[in-house]
Amino acid sequence: MGETEKKIETRKTRCLSKMKIFLLALTCAFVSKVLSGAYTNSMLTQIERQFNLPTSLVGFINGSFEIGNLVLIIFVSYFGTKLHRPVIIGVGCVVMGLGCFLQALPHFLMNRYEYESTVSISGNLSSNNFLCMENGTQIIRPTQDPSECVKEVKSLMWVCVLIGNTIRGMGETPIMPLGISYIEDFAKSENSPLYIGVIKTGAIIGLLVGLLLGSFCANIYVDTGFVNTDELTITPSDTRWVGAWWFGFLICAGVNVLTAVPFFFLPKTLPKEGLEDDADITKNDKEEKQREEAKKEKDGLTKDFLPFMKSLSCNSIYMLFIILSVVQVNAFASSFSFLPKYLEQQYGKSASDAVFLVGIYNIPPICVGYIVGGLIMKKFKITVKQAAHIGFWLSLSHYLLHFLCFLMICDNSSVAGITISYEGIQQGVYTGNNILADCNTACSCPTKTWDPVCGDNGLSYMSACLAGCKTSVGTGINMVFHNCSCIQAAGHSSAVLGLCGKGHDCSMMLQYFLILMSVNSFIYSLAAIPGFMVLLRCIKPEEKSLGVGLHAFCMRILGKTVIFPNITLDQYIYLGLPAALRGSSFIPALVILILLRKHHLPGENASSETEFAETKVTGKENECKDIHQNSKLLNDGELKIKL
Template sequence: MSKNYISLTAANDTEKNNTFVEEKGICRLSDENQEILDDVYVKETTCGFWIFKGSFLQRFANKKAFVFLYGIVGCLFSASYSYNSGTITTLEKRFKIPSRTTGIISVGNDISQLFVSVILSYYAGTKHRPRWMALGLYTVVLFCLMTALLHWLYGAGEDALLLTTEFGARYDENITKEVFEKEQRKSLCHARNRTSAECESLEGSYAPQIILFSAQFISGMGAPLYYTLGISYMDDNIKKSKTPALISISYFLKTLGPAIGYALASVCLKIYISPTLTPTVDNKDPRWLGAWWLGWIILGGIIFIFASLLALFPKQLPRAAARRFQRQISQASTLKQETEIPRSFKDMIKTFKRLTGNATLMLNNFAAIFYFLGYMPYWIFLPKYIETQYRQSASASSLITGTAGLIFSAIGVLLSGLIVSKLRPRARSLAAWNVIVGAISVFGIISYAYLGCLDNTQYASLINNGQYKQISQCNAKCSCDYVKYNPVCSEDGVTTFISACHAGCTEVSFVNDTKIYSQCACIESKNLDDTPTPGYGVTGNCPVDCYYKFYLFVAVVCLLKFTGATGRVSNFLVTVRCVEEKDKAVAMGFGLMMMSLCAFVPSPILFGIIIDKACLVWGKTCSGNGNCWVYDSETLKHTLNFTAAAFVTVGTLFDIGVWYFVKGLKIFDEEIEFELNEL
């Protein structure tokens, strides 16, 4: 690269650029300032560090390479959280964690974000942002590895091992009779009291939950740097006229993340939790535990590689640095005028006061807070919701959650970015569209409450005069308190019992590898002379025909994915344009802190409690309740969806306030741009 700053890209461009300078009346710097400016330019636009730099890397120092890599990293970043959502039900089963505790664990990263995001964004906003982004992503790598560590510390668990041929879920020549009879005693009806010695302990106590929370907490300390610094770096290094299109491309790549995360969860959950063992149940059985830990190792390794590549980008992209320095020259500026203002606590407080006094920014933040409050349960608990409402397997729920709206989200992001770049609408038009998106979201979420399967009535053993209870006359002497959840379907395919014990079954046999329970006191069968006798049951839930409403649910999800995606670019542009240039990074960090405090932390806990309140059957342990096995689907879908819709409604009202105050905001500035060749 030429040392003469005016040429910038090559020595033979000097004449063309000098002509441009003369025509525009741009002032020239003194030789001394020019030399200093050249040194600063080379230092800030050089790719790599230490021995990892050179002309090969320098060719990638352009906006297209950064947008692509930033989008890929965002894809992997969001995949890690969707993978966590896709495997959350399996984690609850494996470590017997109730949903309210899961909600508390999931806010670990939001709690750390609350305390450090705005401070890190303030101090790192003027530093080498790509390296700080990479450092933040390394905390996500640590989060992945710490979560996977649980499997190596605690193994597959007794529940999973007993469902394998190697450890005794069924009786054959390789399994001792004692092991088989032990399993019978746990699942069948016996006219005797089970002692407390037969209750199930919570394996590992609270240690697994503490490790999961710590992993989330660590990721929250660095992960915000990717978002706040990445967006400001991109906006500073791209012409404002091209920002919407390139931002939409990065968002498009990020939308692939949830699909990849859920697809990876689907694949991993189809593999048994201990791949070296042979399970005796398939992945449609509610007792199946998939290899939830496998995806964390894969994601952690890939994120580490791409985060390291991100760190190689320069402090500024060459073309953007050229435009910025030339703007100084055109204003007869010197290098001293461009030096960074020292960061201090006093200046940070002034910055916060300036941001809180910005009505447009604060209303936009409050709108985002209530949107996140309403959408959070679907991001975290949607696989569980699909499992409970539509009777899908954990693997199928993860796959559907990740892929159903992918195409529509991608189309929405790309289409909105291209339209905004082409038409360059006013700020009020962008804000008005956000109001429309909010209204569509409210009606869509309300419709969820009317799309579901009425399958609670099949649990006849739970329902008695409108009250839910597990014990009835036919199984009153079976002592089923500590029996594990193992659903059994009656021979007529209508009634589901939560276990063979609750069905009053006293015998078990295998027919073509299918477990058949017989002599079931709660299942009535009739002989040829119509004399009632104890019937039989088959392991598993009775089938429920719910495909029509399920397909309608998926259609509404796709619609909301599309409309929500079209509002991302407009929301971003309003956020970064309503503040001063120097406040962009800290404004996003400040907004993230507000959302962590008011939405990311309380929402999972609140909706975790709502989900637990709808529980009908808790797994009973020595110390109390474990995870929930059966939910009241009617209570769950009404309470959860109407609460979420109320939050989104409030967010839409705040968006109306943004529309009012955003009048006169300039989204696309006219600026002097150099016509330089692509680097």
């Protein structure tokens, strides 16, 4: 009885100390890497303002992560499988932490941030040159020549941010290909989809935490702790505001280094999950792996690189899956990247509210979808061909539901002189000549300044001056403008900062849009795990790591390249462009389904590995029983002969 209990405890210890610990460590690594990436993307605006960078340099900084990743991903995916994969992943996490630290370093090496302001710190009122001055004169500077409108970079320390982001991309390289291949090699085939679902859920959690951290740091002034924030004359909603972008990078650096620790204590190889307790099989597996490693060392590390690449390029299902993935990633990235801006412009939400709504309505359904997809694959032991059909029909359902978004569109904001006349008559888009009216012609207002206010009559105006406002009360976001000659309301002629709301009908449309977005996110993630299993099982086991790395390489270099042509998102362009891309992705998907009927996939035998081993054990037991019975019969025969 004592031996039985000891065996049970040994099994539990082995279960907790091997595959499950690696799964937990890898999930934390995915959380940290996506956290760092999401935070970096959310801080690009703050970095742009800090260094006064042009858009081209901001795009170059953002793309430097992909550059660092692309430099190493193919080589790490190939050579990593021949080395100690957990240790390489741990080193990658440390390198990511170093990259995040370098991104934060410029804050401590450069001067404090200074912004232009018409309001003095001593509290004196600013000159009211933004109001209507009928009896005065304003100096309106002529429009500058476009060649003169070039930003002057304040400091070259942005190069440190660029280098740090590149190093972070290099460190992120081994996590996905080596981690996924490690799980595929040593986990039960029926457990693998569930484990991958857990890992992808970790990535989504990292995305949510990164967005929330970015929102938190953006509301803290960049030089908090170095200046008196009570004397600031700007708020986070001001375009001159710079948040504490450096603070989040320090947090990301610490998280990345901490997630690296467990990987340095994990073994290079594990016994196949479920076979840890069979000493004979474990011994045979170790001997076989030792022979394979000796053969690899003898043949050299690079001898089979080109044959593997040739084999993958000749794998029609694998290549079609890459094409399908590139198209869908472009569609998804185009839609998701501009979703907060779309909520701002279409439904009138603030930037912080838009980011919050995107996180709350998208990320929980995606997490649930990944887990449910993995559980379904494990529970019903879905084959590769069945997984391909499940992924196809779920993706098609997601695609068709997307067209309902065209019914959930609000009217444009009513801005006097642009989308509506000063009398409140809807007359389409106006030209510059219609911005001025009889009520503000004598105000000498600049017509190219966008500083919107909302009048008591429910109309928005480009600025307080163009609304004819002559006086103001309060400061900052609490400022109220009075005596506005263009605002015709019963007994009132005042305005407040910001655009007017879009009304109850638009709020209801927003609710419908968010609910549909949640349903679509769940369906999208539910189809992701079966689709990813098709990718893993359509390639040979020895090519798995390189195949995953090559797939990621194509996603990096060919995916996420679609950019909307205009900062002001037209709702039909925003909804129609991803729909067109997604529609074209069903062509390779249908071809894959046809090919799966005729082809025998290399990974189809993977599901029977455990059964084969169990059969092998049963065969050994039966063999032992036969030998015992034969020896018993032989002894009986000898006894009869003697008698």
